[in-house]
Amino acid sequence: MTDTLVVIQAAAAELSKSDLSAAGFGSQAASAAGGVFDILLLGPMASSLSSTAAGLGARTVFTMSSGELEAYTAEAYASAVEAFLEGRSWRLVAAATSSSTKEYFPRLAALLDVPMASDVLKIESSDSQRVVFTRAVFVGNLLATVELEAPRALVTCRASEFEPPAAAAEPSTIQEVEAPSGLAHPGKSFVGIEAASSDRPDLKEADIIVSVGRGTRGPGEGIPLCEKLADTLGAALGATRAVVDAGWMANEFQIGQTGKIVAPEVYIAIGLSGSIQHLAGMRNSKTIVAINTDPEAPIFDVADFGLVADLFDAVPELTAVLEKRGG
Amino acid sequence: MKLLVTLKRTPQRDARIRISEAGDSLDLDNVQFEVNPFDELAVEEALRIREAGAEVEVVVVTVGGEECQQQLISALAMGADRAVRVEPSGQSLDSLRVAGALVAVARREEPDLVLAGKLAVDDECGQVPAMMAGLLGWPQANQASSVELSEDASSLRVVCEVDAGLETVTLALPAVVMADLRLNEPRYASLPGIMKAKKKPVEVLALDELGDAGSTRSRVTGFRALEEKSPGVRIDTAEELVRALEERKLV
Ligand SMILES: Cc1cc2nc3c(=O)[nH]c(=O)nc-3n(C[C@H](O)[C@H](O)[C@H](O)COP(=O)(O)OP(=O)(O)OC[C@H]3O[C@@H](n4cnc5c(N)ncnc54)[C@H](O)[C@@H]3O)c2cc1C
Numbered sequence: 302m303t304d305t306l307v308v309i310q311a312a313a314a315e316l317s318k319s320d321l322s323a324a325g326f327g328s329q330a331a332s333a334a335g336g337v338f339d340i341l342l343l344g345p346m347a348s349s350l351s352s353t354a355a356g357l358g359a360r361t362v363f364t365m366s367s368g369e370l371e372a373y374t375a376e377a378y379a380s381a382v383e384a385f386l387e388g389r390s391w392r393l394v395a396a397a398t399s400s401s402t403k404e405y406f407p408r409l410a411a412l413l414d415v416p417m418a419s420d421v422l423k424i425e426s427s428d429s430q431r432v433v434f435t436r437a438v439f440v441g442n443l444l445a446t447v448e449l450e451a452p453r454a455l456v457t458c459r460a461s462e463f464e465p466p467a468a469a470a471e472p473s474t475i476q477e478v479e480a481p482s483g484l485a486h487p488g489k490s491f492v493g494i495e496a497a498s499s500d501r502p503d504l505k506e507a508d509i510i511v512s513v514g515r516g517t518r519g520p521g522e523g524i525p526l527c528e529k530l531a532d533t534l535g536a537a538l539g540a541t542r543a544v545v546d547a548g549w550m551a552n553e554f555q556i557g558q559t560g561k562i563v564a565p566e567v568y569i570a571i572g573l574s575g576s577i578q579h580l581a582g583m584r585n586s587k588t589i590v591a592i593n594t595d596p597e598a599p600i601f602d603v604a605d606f607g608l609v610a611d612l613f614d615a616v617p618e619l620t621a622v623l624e625k626r627g628g
Numbered sequence: 629m630k631l632l633v634t635l636k637r638t639p640q641r642d643a644r645i646r647i648s649e650a651g652d653s654l655d656l657d658n659v660q661f662e663v664n665p666f667d668e669l670a671v672e673e674a675l676r677i678r679e680a681g682a683e684v685e686v687v688v689v690t691v692g693g694e695e696c697q698q699q700l701i702s703a704l705a706m707g708a709d710r711a712v713r714v715e716p717s718g719q720s721l722d723s724l725r726v727a728g729a730l731v732a733v734a735r736r737e738e739p740d741l742v743l744a745g746k747l748a749v750d751d752e753c754g755q756v757p758a759m760m761a762g763l764l765g766w767p768q769a770n771q772a773s774s775v776e777l778s779e780d781a782s783s784l785r786v787v788c789e790v791d792a793g794l795e796t797v798t799l800a801l802p803a804v805v806m807a808d809l810r811l812n813e814p815r816y817a818s819l820p821g822i823m824k825a826k827k828k829p830v831e832v833l834a835l836d837e838l839g840d841a842g843s844t845r846s847r848v849t850g851f852r853a854l855e856e857k858s859p860g861v862r863i864d865t866a867e868e869l870v871r872a873l874e875e876r877k878l879v
Pocket residue numbers: 513514515516517540541542543544555556557558559560571572573574575576577578579582592593594595598610611612613641665666749809
C-alpha cells in the first residue's frame with residue numbers, strides 16, 4: 302500500500318495547469334513513498350482527456366463518467382471516488398486545491414473515514430507509518446508541519462507549488478471504469494453557473510497578472526488603464542476583495558485568502574495596499590511589482606520592484622513604454 | 629425550524645502570531661480571540677432567516693474548552709437563542725473528530741439546517757462542515773454568497789462563489805451550508821443583546837458522552853516562519869521598471 306491516486310475533474314476540453322501540477326504532485330508522492338501513481342479522470346470529458354493524461358507518467362489512467370457526473374456536484378463526485386476505491390489498495394488520494402475539491406474532498410474523507418491535509422505546499426515524507434506535509438496557516442503567515450497517520454490519507458495540493466511531471470517514457474495504460482448508479486444525492490441539484498466572459502488568460506494559467514485594488518477607483522476610472530496594461534502584456538486580471546465587494550469586478554477575479562491563490566512569474570499590484578489576506582493569495586509570485594502612492598503600504602514589503610507613484614500617471618506610462626518597445 | 633450554527637474561537641483577524649522558541653507551538657499569550665470571521669457570517673445568516681419570518685430557533689455550537697465560552701456568548705449577544713459547548717477535556721482533536729462531535733450534537737438537536745463558516749482563519753483547513761455533511765449524508769453547499777429559503781421551508785437555493793464564477797444549486801433540507809464573505813455583513817451585538825446573552829442557556833457536553841470513539845490521526849508537529857524575502861528595490865519611473873523586467877527576461 303504505497304500508491305497514490307490523483308483525481309482530476311474532467312470537465313474542460315483540455316487539462317489545465319492545475320491538473321498537470323496535480324500529476325506532478327502524484328509523481329513526487331510516488332517517489333517519496335516508493336510506489337507509483339495512477340490518475341482517475343472523473344467527469345464528462347474523461348475519455349477524451351485520457352490520451353493526454355496518459356503522457357504524464359502514471360501507471361494507469363482510469364476514466365469514469367456517467368450522466369450523474371455530467372454536471373459537477375460534491376455529493377456525486379465524493380461518492381464516485383469512494384466507489385472507485387472500493388477493493389483497491391492505496392496510501393494517498395490527491396487532487397489540486399480548487400473550489401470543487403475544497404468541497405468534495407473533506408466529504409470524501411468523512412465517507413472513507415481517513416484523515417486529510419488541505420492545500421499542502423510540500424511533501425516532507427511518506428512511509429507506512431505516516432505522511433508528512435508542509436502547509437500554510439494563519440493567513441499564510443506561518444508554515445506548519447502536519448503529520449497524518451497512514452495507512453491511508455487524503456490530500457489537496459496547492460497547484461502553484463508543484464511542477465508538472467517530466468515527460469513519461471511510456472504511456473500509461475488507459476482503463477475505463479463503469480460508474481455505479483445512485484451517485485447523485487436526491488437532495489441536491491445543480492441549477493447553473495454564471496461566469497464573467499473574458500478573452501484574457503485564466504488567473505491560474507497566466508504567467509503575468511495585473512491586479513487591481515481600491516486605489517483604482519473603479520471601472521469609470523483606473524480599471525480601464527489596468528486592463529489596457531494587462532492586454533499589452535497578455536496578462537490576466539486579478540482583484541482585491543475591496544474591488545469585488547464594490548461590484549467593480551466579478552468574484553472569480555478575487556485573489557487572496559477568500560479567493561484564488563496564485564504564483565505567476567510576474568504579479569503587478571496596482572493601487573492595492575497588501576492586506577495580509579491579499580498577500581496570502583499572491584506572496585509566492587516569482588516577481589512582484591507594486592505601484593502605490595503610499596510609500597508605507599505593506600505591499601512594498603513583499604515587492605521586488607516598488608514604484609511610489611500615482612497609478613493614474615504610472616500605469617499609462619508603463620503601457621506606453623511597453624507598447625513602444627513592441628509589446 | 630431549527631438552525632444549528634457551528635463556530636470556532638480563533639485569533640483576531642489581523643493578529644500577528646509568533647512561534648514558541650521550541651518551534652512546536654504558538655505563542656498565543658498576548659493574542660485576543662474572536663469568533664472566526666466566516667462563522668460570524670453563518671450566525672448572521674441564521675438570524676436573518678429568523679428575521680425573514682420563519683419560526684426559527686438558532687442554536688450555536690462549538691467544540692472547545694472553557695476559553696470558548698466568550699465566543700458562544702458573542703453569538704448569543706448577536707441574537708442566537710442558546711448554545712452548546714462540547715468539552716474535549718484537553719484532548720487535541722483533528723477535523724474528523726471535531727466533525728464527529730458536531731454530528732453527534734446535530735443528531736441530538738435534529739436541526740433543519742447546519743450553517744458554518746467556509747474556513748477557520750487559524751489552521752485554514754476548511755474541512756469540518758463538509759465532513760459533517762458526509763457523515764450525516766446530507767447535501768452541502770460551500771462558499772455561499774446568497775441563501776434563500778423556499779416558501780414552504782423545505783429547500784434552499786444557494787449561490788456559491790466557485791473558481792469559474794457564481795454557481796447556483798438547490799438543497800433539500802436538512803443540509804449543510806458554508807458561508808463565504810459576501811453572504812452578509814454581520815451585525816454588532818447591541819447593549820441589550822449583550823445583557824440578554826448572559827441569561828441564555830449554554831449547555832456543556834463532555835466529548836466522551838457523545839460517543840466519540842475516534843483517535844486523532846492528523847496533527848501539527850511544528851511551525852516555521854516564512855522564508856525571509858530579500859528587500860526589493862525602489863524604482864522611480866515606468867521606463868526603469870520595464871528595463872528591470874527585461875533584464876530578468878520577464879516581459
Ligand atoms: C476574513 C477576511 C478575508 C479576506 N479575504 C480577502 C481576500 O481573499 N482578498 C483580498 O484582497 N482581501 C481580503 N480581505 C480584505 C482585506 O482585509 C482588505 O480589506 C483588502 O484586501 C483591501 O483591498 P485594497 O488593497 O484594494 O484596498 P485598500 O486597503 O483600501 O488599499 C488601497 C490602496 O490604494 C492606494 N492608492 C490610492 N489611490 C492611489 C493612486 N491614485 N495611485 C496609487 N495607489 C493609490 C492606497 O495607498 C492604498 O494602499 C479579507 C478580509 C477578511 C476579514
